[in-house]
Amino acid sequence: MIDSPMRTFYLTTTLPYVNSDPHIGFALELVQADALVRFRRSLGEEVFFTTGTDEHGQKIYEAAQKAGKGTQEYVDYYANEFQKLKGTLGLSDDLHFIRTTSPHHKLAAEEMWKRCMAKGDIYKKPFEGLYCVGCEKFLTKKEIINDLCHIHKTAPQLLKEENYFFKFSRYQEKLLEYLNQSNVIVPEWRRIEAINFVKEGLEDFSISREKSRLTWGVSVPEDDTQVMYVWFDALTSYISTLGWPNDESGNFKKFWEEGYTLQMAGKDQVRFQSLMWQAMLMSADIKNTDQVFYHGFINSGGQKMSKSIGNVISPYELVQKYGTEATRYLLLRHVHSTEDTDVTWEKLDEWYTAGLTNGIGNLVARVMKLCADNLSAPIAEPEAPQGKEEIKKALEEFSFNQALELVFSLIAIADERITRDEPFKVVKSDPTQGRVMLAGLAAEVWNIGYLLGPFMPETSKKILDAIKENKKPENLFPRLV
RNA sequence: AGCGGGGUGGAGGAGUGGUACCUCAGGAGGCUCAUAACCUCCAGACCCAGGUUCGAAUCCUGGCCCCGCAACCA
Numbered sequence: 204m205i206d207s208p209m210r211t212f213y214l215t216t217t218l219p220y221v222n223s224d225p226h227i228g229f230a231l232e233l234v235q236a237d238a239l240v241r242f243r244r245s246l247g248e249e250v251f252f253t254t255g256t257d258e259h260g261q262k263i264y265e266a267a268q269k270a271g272k273g274t275q276e277y278v279d280y281y282a283n284e285f286q287k288l289k290g291t292l293g294l295s296d297d298l299h300f301i302r303t304t305s306p307h308h309k310l311a312a313e314e315m316w317k318r319c320m321a322k323g324d325i326y327k328k329p330f331e332g333l334y335c336v337g338c339e340k341f342l343t344k345k346e347i348i349n350d351l352c353h354i355h356k357t358a359p360q361l362l363k364e365e366n367y368f369f370k371f372s373r374y375q376e377k378l379l380e381y382l383n384q385s386n387v388i389v390p391e392w393r394r395i396e397a398i399n400f401v402k403e404g405l406e407d408f409s410i411s412r413e414k415s416r417l418t419w420g421v422s423v424p425e426d427d428t429q430v431m432y433v434w435f436d437a438l439t440s441y442i443s444t445l446g447w448p449n450d451e452s453g454n455f456k457k458f459w460e461e462g463y464t465l466q467m468a469g470k471d472q473v474r475f476q477s478l479m480w481q482a483m484l485m486s487a488d489i490k491n492t493d494q495v496f497y498h499g500f501i502n503s504g505g506q507k508m509s510k511s512i513g514n515v516i517s518p519y520e521l522v523q524k525y526g527t528e529a530t531r532y533l534l535l536r537h538v539h540s541t542e543d544t545d546v547t548w549e550k551l552d553e554w555y556t557a558g559l560t561n562g563i564g565n566l567v568a569r570v571m572k573l574c575a576d577n578l579s580a581p582i583a584e585p586e587a588p589q590g591k592e593e594i595k596k597a598l599e600e601f602s603f604n605q606a607l608e609l610v611f612s613l614i615a616i617a618d619e620r621i622t623r624d625e626p627f628k629v630v631k632s633d634p635t636q637g638r639v640m641l642a643g644l645a646a647e648v649w650n651i652g653y654l655l656g657p658f659m660p661e662t663s664k665k666i667l668d669a670i671k672e673n674k675k676p677e678n679l680f681p682r683l684v
Numbered sequence: 685a686g687c688g689g690g691g692u693g694g695a696g697g698a699g700u701g702g703u704a705c706c707u708c709a710g711g712a713g714g715c716u717c718a719u720a721a722c723c724u725c726c727a728g729a730c731c732c733a734g735g736u737u738c739g740a741a742u743c744c745u746g747g748c749c750c751c752g753c754a755a756c757c758a
Contacts, residue, residue: 220758262757343757392689396753399687408756434758474755539697543751550696553708561721569718604697608706618722627717678719
């Protein structure tokens, strides 16, 4: 992030593809985004925070068929499932949600198409691919093993159809210029990866499919026989959510054109977010994204999560076991922000107990009990929090865990001080001196509560309220049974 | 030599030339305000082999191993 006090701030996640239940990796992305948004707001910035669902494409169509549902009915169900995450994960109230099947978005996708077409960047040519009749789709290289479809073990047939292509190759130089800016991709080594990829040479991409094979998508303007290939329409959602192109609300101008734009994505998204989408923006003469942050993946028990292995940990399970606030804590403090992280229930339990039950929950309880018993009135609210600059610095580097380390180091300091100064004794032998000590501790706890705000908003509120009322709160984080 | 990242105590992380740090788990004490929580101390590590240097986890060379990417799945 760049220090830009006068600018507005735009933040979007990627739009998850709704062919299965919400994944913990997406929950991570949302929670990271939400922490950034809340922090930026606390600096007084105006923020537009958005997510949504990517609902077109072959796989969705297939998944709906398999579930025995109509496609629209199917995506409606899943859009709702994903929208529930807002409550489940305690996300900001004004989080926007864009569905790629919404009429406005379709209009935007069409406009994007028209602009690229007008620029001369879309053209028609035969697409050749290996088609599997069993899968009813073109296979990717990875799906072909020993010249056979990896699922059906049959030889795919070479098929040609006329498709529209996007002149990706034309943007090679401009993309290199874009990628040359040091902050456009975090972490830095992914930027190098992207640069190398571009230098190897870009090939034009097909961005449509014949309707005979795929109907679930946005129709190509002025060509009834083709639909847009999913990603072309999905990427446009980042600006359709702002009201582009007509921009009746003025949000597009305010947040995209004049604001600082940040996208969050998984590490496998570099090509899509930082290359293809940026080339589309260039083609349409729209400002590029200022920065894209790529997080790592969450594995479980040393392997990728998969239903067949049975090691899937879902966001809902996490929240059910630990609660919303603790889930946010676990994802932000203990998941490495850019590398892959391995997670097991055992580790989660340890992290929960050590940091929350024994750490913050216990500290708040012991300090507030002493204060409630010995102070006649709540302490005056401290003027300004300590440590906010350090948090800001960590968050500018997307070091969510480091930011939380900072807060938690304050908890350790307070615990040490209590042991050393023994206010629980002093308050009996020298009440005046004891009260001074307790007021100091309460101020430290206030500071911790304040700094926790972007990461654990409810906990933060409970702590600040406890101090305001000079009252010991209910157990913040009950011991796991 | 396809491109890139990485291998630090039992586990997870920090540490880009100068006594190897943090958290959890283990052991021993202490305290009693607190959710049997908290504090102190102890034990334990830099993948291997060379090299540069007064000095290397950190730089160089070689080796072994892991992980991304290598384009139409998003």
